[in-house]
Amino acid sequence: MIWCRFDDTGEPRFGIVEGEVVLPVDGSPFGQYATNGRRLALADLTLLAPSCPTTFFCVGLNYRGHIEHAARLGNPVAQPPQRPEVGYRANNALIGHGSSIVVPADLDDSLEAEPEVAAVIGRRIRHATREQARAAIFGWTIGNDVSARTWQRSDRTFWRAKNADTFKPMGPWIDTEADPAQATTTMRVNGVSVASFHTGDMIFDAVDYIVEITRYITMQPGDVLWMGADGTAPIAAGDTVEIQVSGLGVLRNRVVAATAAE
Secondary structure (H helix, E strand, O other), X not given: OEEEEEEEOOEEEEEEEEOOEEEEEEEOOOOOEEEOOOOEEHHHOOEOOOOOOOOEEEOOOOOHHHHHHHHHOOOOOOOOOOOXXXXXXXXXXXXXXXXXXXXXXXXXOOEEEOEEEEEXXXXXXXXXXXXXXXXXXXXXXXXXXXXXXXXXXXXXXXXXXXXXXXXXXXXXXXXXXXXXXXXXXXXXXXXXXXXXXXXXXXXOOHHHHHHHHOOOOOEOOOOEEEOOOOOOEEOOOOOEEEEEEOXXXXXXXXXXXXXXXX
């Protein structure tokens, strides 16, 4: 099943995607729901991030190619992880498929896109076994871990480099049947392929992370776990970024310069 989340006259609503049609539901895929009889054209909808997590988990340096690239650039922490350690991102940065990535007015040209697949948690889980962790994955979506490298190097934390408004496109939907282990991730900027890798070539997979996280932290329905990237590309105002995970879909966002109000 494919689930989207969209703007329904000013209110977020979940819907079931069937081809080019969306069946809006009352309720949530993470609880009880029922279709309400409407049928909407997918092309006419403004898609939102397909989940609004209570906790936005993220993984860094989870592909050897990315680690080697970072090491060549002089990153002192660019070494293969010895255990599945996780970080966090901020919900304010989330936008949906088709929304614009806004470049802050005081940022230089160090903005980069990172293509990621993300696991969406479907049940409350704590102290998970591997079987329980696997069963807790409701489905999969796509993320773009937009990063301001100058700020990433200069700030003591990633507070603005990773979490500025609009820096975390996610979507276009959640696919409950997708299998990222067998997929290929491709990133295009203005139609040109700039990165491609086997999605399943992670050092630690989602189950590894869920088991480790839930030893200490309760994961909730709707939480997301972004799984890292094996490739980056510079982006700037005027560019269009597409991230495709085979069998899952395409996340597309345009990059724009901030206006005075932003």
